[in-house]
Amino acid sequence: MTVEGADGRRYLDCLSGAGTLALGHNHPVVLEAIRRVLDSGAPLHVLDLATPVKDDFTTELFDSLPPEFARDARIQFCGPAGTDAVEAALKLVRTATGRGGLLAFTGAYHGMTAGALAAGGDTAVRPGLAGTVQQPVRLPYPYDYRCPFGVGGREAARLSTHWTTALLDDPKSGIEPPAGMIVEAVQGEGGVIPAPDDWLRELRQLTAARGIPLIVDEVQTGVGRTGRLWAVEHSGILPDVLVVSKAVGGSLPLSAIVYRAELDVWAPGAHAGTFRGNQLAMAAGAATLRHVREQRLPARAAALGERLLTRLRGLAAELPAIGDVRGRGLMLGVELVDTTAEPDPRGTLPAAPGLAAAVRAQALRRGLIVELGGRHSSVVRLLPPLTMTDDQAEAVFERLAESIRAASAAALPPSARARPRGQGRSQAQVPPQAQAQAQPQAQAQAQARDALG
Numbered sequence: 001m002t003v004e005g006a007d008g009r010r011y012l013d014c015l016s017g018a019g020t021l022a023l024g025h026n027h028p029v030v031l032e033a034i035r036r037v038l039d040s041g042a043p044l045h046v047l048d049l050a051t052p053v054k055d056d057f058t059t060e061l062f063d064s065l066p067p068e069f070a071r072d073a074r075i076q077f078c079g080p081a082g083t084d085a086v087e088a089a090l091k092l093v094r095t096a097t098g099r100g101g102l103l104a105f106t107g108a109y110h111g112m113t114a115g116a117l118a119a120g121g122d123t124a125v126r127p128g129l130a131g132t133v134q135q136p137v138r139l140p141y142p143y144d145y146r147c148p149f150g151v152g153g154r155e156a157a158r159l160s161t162h163w164t165t166a167l168l169d170d171p172k173s174g175i176e177p178p179a180g181m182i183v184e185a186v187q188g189e190g191g192v193i194p195a196p197d198d199w200l201r202e203l204r205q206l207t208a209a210r211g212i213p214l215i216v217d218e219v220q221t222g223v224g225r226t227g228r229l230w231a232v233e234h235s236g237i238l239p240d241v242l243v244v245s246k247a248v249g250g251s252l253p254l255s256a257i258v259y260r261a262e263l264d265v266w267a268p269g270a271h272a273g274t275f276r277g278n279q280l281a282m283a284a285g286a287a288t289l290r291h292v293r294e295q296r297l298p299a300r301a302a303a304l305g306e307r308l309l310t311r312l313r314g315l316a317a318e319l320p321a322i323g324d325v326r327g328r329g330l331m332l333g334v335e336l337v338d339t340t341a342e343p344d345p346r347g348t349l350p351a352a353p354g355l356a357a358a359v360r361a362q363a364l365r366r367g368l369i370v371e372l373g374g375r376h377s378s379v380v381r382l383l384p385p386l387t388m389t390d391d392q393a394e395a396v397f398e399r400l401a402e403s404i405r406a407a408s409a410a411a412l413p414p415s416a417r418a419r420p421r422g423q424g425r426s427q428a429q430v431p432p433q434a435q436a437q438a439q440p441q442a443q444a445q446a447q448a449r450d451a452l453g
């Protein structure tokens with residue numbers, strides 16, 4: 001999981017190509033699969049032609065899916081980015097239902113092309129788009145820490161489904177019957193927010209009962225990331241359309257939708273696109289899926305993720321700048337908050353984007369690459385490879401803990417640095433902030449050179 005920088009230092013990479021590298025950088029299984037295709041002399045790009053490599057990929061993918069879903073499903077390969085597969089999913093359900101509208105969630109991220117952008121929750125990245133694409137009806141995603149209803153917990157999930165049902169069933173709610181609903185089982189870019197399993201099951205029931213196709217976007221959660229091969233397995237729901245990309249191409253660009261046969265009413269060529277037949281990506285993807293399954297990496301991700309969550313929660317008890325720690329499997333988030341600001345009525349402090357950026361910079365100094373996401377980019381995100389060793393996981397935790405200590409100590413006003421904030425924290429629990437702050441750069445660099453990979 002390590003990469004060497006231009007500075008000659010080795011970094012532990014918890015960004016993993018935005019979650020693409022399920023097996024880490026240049027895993028031998030992936031390299032061997034790519035080499036085999038190259039050495040075979042087979043064509044590298046074939047558009048829609050059937051090939052043994054494509055057959056192998058499709059078989060491996062379908063074998064990895066819940067059998068009740070895979071049994072009668074269809075596949076459409078898409079232009080190689082996840083966002084194009086989202087566009088295909090939207091087009092598919094619109095064609096099949098003859099309707100235009102869409103249900104999408106607060107905090108969602110589905111990509112950067114027009115339809116996917118409209119389905120996403122981030123208005124800052126789509127200036128000028130209004131009016132060019134049909135806007136979805138926005139529904140509240142149960143984000144416990146910053147609950148859209150101000151209540152949190154199971155009640156928030158219940159209110160979310162209640163609101164959705166009311167909108168759909170009230171003849172005067174002002175919304176047309178939609179073509180579909182799109183949801184992430186764990187919001188990644190939204191700030192690592194796992195959806196409660198019960199909530200997903202209720203969504204599945206209420207959409208099925210009203211003939212609304214359910215699109216589950218597993219671009220980021222797929223291929224073992226959340227502790228199951230596919231995140232839908234946690235709740236047991238079966239989607240109507242599954243969107244896959246990122247890790248499914250084994251580090252090379254590949255995306256597809258897998259969908260129920262009844263929806264397959266669009267004409268051949270309805271979702272064209274040149275780069276839909278990359279044989280190297282299919283070979284790398286098949287090898288990755290096989291390796292993840294054979295080595296039981298989802299279970300490994302679940303165990304490692306639990307361990308890291310426990311350690312990070314311990315750290316949160318020590319450092320008030322950590323507002324929340326959450327995740328599923330090896331999709332983890334640490335939400336940083338502004339301890340100098342006033343909390344809201346639930347006691348939640350405002351986001352601290354500056355602090356999050358400082359933590360990322362401190363982490364880089366210590367040889368750790370992390371990603372930011374979430375509301376106001378205040379969530380430090382970890383997406384390490386599923387192959388991460390115990391020692392690497394420990395090093396990730398240590399480096400991140402030191403980075404948060406150092407950055408949060410530096411962010412506090414001088415008068416507050418000597419004492420811990422928050423209730424019930426004794427002096428003995430005060431993080432060694434001064435020590436972390438004074439840690440010489442040379443020491444951090446030496447630490448970063450540890451070849452842990």
Ligand SMILES: Cc1ncc(COP(=O)(O)O)c(C=O)c1O
Nearest residue numbers: 081082083109110111217219220
């Ligand atoms: C859930 C989800 N859907 C779609 C996308 C878009 O994928 P791409 O960046 O390959 O277009 C992403 C990317 O991060 C994602 O996380």
